[in-house]
Amino acid sequence: MEFRDYYEIMGVDRSATQDEIKRAYRKLARKYHPDISKDTDAEDKFKEMGEAYEVLKDPEKRAAYDQLGQNYKDGQDFTPPPGWDAGFEFSGGGFEGAADSAVFSDFFESLFGQAGFTRGRGQAGGFHARGQDHHAKILIDLEDAIQGATRMITLQVPEVDQQDHVQTRSRTLNVNIPKGVKQGQQIRLAGQGAAGMGQGGTGDLYLEIEFKPHSIYHVEGHDIYLDLPVTPWEAALGGTIKVPTPSGIVEMKIPAGSSSGKKMRLKGRGIPAKTAGDFYVVLKISLPDADSDKAKALYEQMKNELNFNPRQKLGV
Amino acid sequence: MSTTPKQTLTGLILDEDCLFTLDEMSIACSVRTEYIIELVDEGIVEPTEQQREQQQWSFTGKNLLRARKARRLQHDLDINLAGAALVLDMLEEIEQLREQLRRLG
Numbered sequence: 001m002e003f004r005d006y007y008e009i010m011g012v013d014r015s016a017t018q019d020e021i022k023r024a025y026r027k028l029a030r031k032y033h034p035d036i037s038k039d040t041d042a043e044d045k046f047k048e049m050g051e052a053y054e055v056l057k058d059p060e061k062r063a064a065y066d067q068l069g070q071n072y073k074d075g076q077d078f079t080p081p082p083g084w085d086a087g088f089e090f091s092g093g094g095f096e097g098a099a100d101s102a103v104f105s106d107f108f109e110s111l112f113g114q115a116g117f118t119r120g121r122g123q124a125g126g127f128h129a130r131g132q133d134h135h136a137k138i139l140i141d142l143e144d145a146i147q148g149a150t151r152m153i154t155l156q157v158p159e160v161d162q163q164d165h166v167q168t169r170s171r172t173l174n175v176n177i178p179k180g181v182k183q184g185q186q187i188r189l190a191g192q193g194a195a196g197m198g199q200g201g202t203g204d205l206y207l208e209i210e211f212k213p214h215s216i217y218h219v220e221g222h223d224i225y226l227d228l229p230v231t232p233w234e235a236a237l238g239g240t241i242k243v244p245t246p247s248g249i250v251e252m253k254i255p256a257g258s259s260s261g262k263k264m265r266l267k268g269r270g271i272p273a274k275t276a277g278d279f280y281v282v283l284k285i286s287l288p289d290a291d292s293d294k295a296k297a298l299y300e301q302m303k304n305e306l307n308f309n310p311r312q313k314l315g316v
Numbered sequence: 317m318s319t320t321p322k323q324t325l326t327g328l329i330l331d332e333d334c335l336f337t338l339d340e341m342s343i344a345c346s347v348r349t350e351y352i353i354e355l356v357d358e359g360i361v362e363p364t365e366q367q368r369e370q371q372q373w374s375f376t377g378k379n380l381l382r383a384r385k386a387r388r389l390q391h392d393l394d395i396n397l398a399g400a401a402l403v404l405d406m407l408e409e410i411e412q413l414r415e416q417l418r419r420l421g
Contacts, residue, residue: 029393035385036407046392130346150324174324184411186381187327188344204344207327220419274333 004107005074006052006065014066018059025053051104054112061112068111080110131194131203138207140177142214142224145271146246148179153207157194175207180273182221185209217246222277223270229286230254245269245279252281260285330377335364338373345383352383358397360386360404 007014012024029050030036034043055061072078104112138151154172161167173192181187186208193203211219218225224246234241238256242249245266252264262283270277290296302308328334341361342349353370355361361383363373375383386400395403 026394033389033392035388036403050392130343133346176324176326178326178329181329182331186330186377188330188377188380189325189327192325201343205327206330218418220415 001078001106001110003069003072003074003076003078004052004105005069005072006055008074009048009052010056012056018057021053021056025049025057047104051108054104055108065111078107129197130200131196133193133203133206135206135208137210138175138177139210139212140181141212142217142219142271143246144177145181145209145211145219146179149177151175151177155205173205177209180222180271181209182271183209183211183219216244219271222273222275223280224277225280225282227284228281229284230258232285232287235259235283235285243281254283258283328377330381332376332378334377335374336377336380338363338370338375341375341380341383344380345387347387351387354397355383355386358401360397360401 010024012021032042032045034046055065152174154170156168157171159167159169186206189205191202192205195202235258238254240251240253243252264281266279268276269279290299338349341352361379363375389400389403
């Protein structure tokens with residue numbers, strides 16, 4: 001087990017006052033709250049500082065931790081000395097509604113897990129609490145949202161064994177990704193969270209859908225967008241061109257006189273849903289290189305024969 | 317230790333189409349129904365037919381997620397409901413702006 005330096009985690013001095021610790025916590029909590037921060041490791045950081053604060057905010061726990069930790073550095077191998085907590089009275093109070101509290105590290109559990117405050121398992125006089133909800137992100141491909149898919153996900157689940165130790169167990173689930181899910185949407189699997197205590201019900205599992213970036217399409221809600229390169233003559237003269245879509249190649253008519261950036265819609269060819277999304281093609285005019293005598297001659301011919309000034313509106 | 321999944325689970329997409337009662341909301345958020353009513357008063361969540369009896373209210377999946385978020389923010393950051401409401405609205409606005417940036421980027 002590694003020693004955790006709670007002062008380092010919170011970025012405060014060992015001599016910090018309780019007020020300073022509280023201020024540091026508030027600041028960090030606003031920064032790393034998983035609902036606010038976009039940091040990928042925000043959740044881990046938030047849990048880590050929650051644990052640090054759980055100890056440092058409580059003068060009794062802090063004093064015990066200080067005495068124990070004065071010779072240790074963060075990450076150093078650590079075994080709690082037997083009876084280390086003798087003489088300290090943990091009146092607890094920290095855990096409000098045990099099932100609701102965060103799951104702390106082995107380090108925390110070994111120090112404060114058994115002493116003074118219990119995690120409120122059934123024996124604590126008819127204590128009931130609903131199991132914790134779990135939350136996980138799943139990355140899916142655009143194709144999964146269109147056709148639906150099955151995903152195997154593995155969750156790390158903390159469990160309290162009969163010796164009151166918290167252990168992590170990995171749990172694997174097969175989950176249906178229904179057709180028509182959107183970026184950021186959440187799927188709830190009722191009763192797939194942590195077990196409750198006493199008569200408390202089981203928690204739920206929330207899966208947040210995240211689309212992997214696609215090489216050619218981008219998705220907005222149920223709509224799919226494609227930037228489609230076209231030649232100047234296709235744009236100018238119109239014509240029928242081939243367009244790749246996730247459900248196969250389709251042909252699309254371009255009207256004569258189309259400009260770059262023109263948006264065209266293929267109705268109902270987006271992600272299927274009650275109201276199916278649309279497929280949008282955004283035309284991007286691509287110019288051939290003037291890299292041969294023939295190409296140069298053609299550009300010269302246009303220059304001489306077309307009276308074209310794209311900057312007319314700018315007055316020059 | 318790992319267990320192999322025996323069956324494939326199907327969840328519920330929390331969108332505008334799925335509805336939850338007041339009791340279901342309070343269970344899902346691990347709060348008393350009074351808390352959900354406070355969220356309604358604050359305008360954080362809106363039942364589909366607010367003029368009806370509370371026991372006949374129904375909330376969309378989006379509302380459920382907002383209620384859960386409001387509770388987490390309130391609990392973790394020690395802010396009041398008005399503060400949580402403001403944070404929620406601003407987070408939504410930031411998300412929309414990010415989406416626009418992605419589109420332009």
